[in-house]
Amino acid sequence: MTITVLDTYSAMKQILLAPATDRVGMLTSMLEPVRDMYRYFPGDVDLVAMHGWASGFPLDRDERRCLDALETLAAAGAWERMQRALDDALALQMTATPGIEVPDITVLFVLGDPGDAHFMDTCLGITGNGGISGHIMITLWPFPENVADLEATAVHELNHNLRYSPGGVVWNPMTVTVGEHVVSEGLADAFARQLYGDELGYTRIGVPHLRDEAVFAKVVSGLGVTGMQNFTAWVHGDASAEQFGVTPVGLPTGAGYAVGNRLVDAYLTATGQTAAQALHAESSEIIATALQAEG
Template sequence: MTITVLDTATAMDAVLRAEASARPELLRRALAPMAGMFRYFPGEVDLVAMHAMSFGFPLDRRGDEVREALSRLQAADAWRRIERALAEAVDIQTRATPQVQVPDISVLLVLGDPDDEYFMGPARGFSGNGSATGYLSLTLWPTEENLGRLEAAAVHELNHNLRYAPGGVVWDPASVVVGEQVVSEGLADAFARQLYGDALGYTPIGGAHLADNAVFAKVVSGLDVGGMQNFAAWVHGDAAATRFGAAPVGVPTGAGYAVGNRLVDAYLAATGTSAAEALHVPSREIIDVALDSRS
């Protein structure tokens, strides 16, 4: 098992310093090691277009501001911190579940788009993806909050990666339901909290709703909704649904994360297991035990 945190500091600097006409191809080369992340997409994926669609930093504006943001990431020793955190997390996870198959992992850290209102607003300048086994991506704007929780964010995405690794939970796009996504976010946060505590481990967008019983009831009512096109609305909330062209369902930003944490915490308390030990527990089992413990 090898964890490779790509040297996007050098790559982004080269892109930002190049002539405008050369920037897309330089970015495409920098992103090439992550192409396998999109292996389930139909047809060939344009990595530069995907970068833009995923809140990636702009190539045609705000150059000085993006370069200054890059300097803040470098000053925070972001790449080394992420590499160290992932190595430590893999060690903890493999001791808890020796049977887990840890793949070689490529890690992408890139700056986000300071002009994207959803990204900088409801999403708090952060977007992560660990759903494709073998690949992790972190797109962020270096706010104090995001710099402070780099390790926790990386470990959160690693948890997704390992949950769906071979031998673990099977993600079937034809049958997956909202409940699996909600539970997976709760498990990933619980694992990050196991390593870094509540102050850093909770995904910030869900924090405001952790004690909101009305939000809990609303999200629980949608746990059996099928179809990945519904996940933005039920997990990330109405603002995300609107941003990505889906129908809002009356869920505030980050509600699925808050509810996932509550369900997972109830399960862990009822069974006396740790987040690491619960890595591959089916979401239906976690939901049923959690809801039974509340009755």
């Protein structure tokens, strides 16, 4: 089992310095190692289009701003720090659950789009996708808080990857519940906090709502909703729902993360487990135990 953090620093710098006419082809080559991340999509996926959809750095503007941001990340040792964090986190996880199947994992770390207001403001300049076994993608703008959180961000996504790898929890897009998604975010944050503490381990968008009883009650009311198409509204909140054409349900940004942390913490306290030990715990069990403890 190997975790490989791709050298996207060199590739992105070359793309941003290249003639505009060459950039699409160069970006496609940079993204090719994670093509299998889209294996469940119908047809041949346009990797450059997916990059744009995920708020990746632009190819037609903001070159100097992006190059400066890239150097900020390089000076912070971002790629090396991620590699060390992921290796250390995997070692801890293997100690806690020695029988798990661990795939080879490819990590794509990409600079975000400074002109995307939703990404920069609502998402605080950071998004991640670790749910597809064998692949992790992190898109980030180097705000100081995001640079400080690099390790925690990486291991959060690793937790998702290991939870949904073969032998773990099965994610069926049609039948999976909001509760599973909410719990998975809480578990991933709890894992990051186990390694890096509460100051760095929480996903930033959920922090303002950790103690909001109205938000907790609202999200709990939707835990049984099924189908991935509904998750943006329940987990990420109304602003993201509107951004992606999903009907809002009356929740602030990061609501599902806040509630997921609360549910998982209650479960871990009740069972005496660590987040690493609870990697494959059923979301229904976590929710039932947590709500009984809350009650």
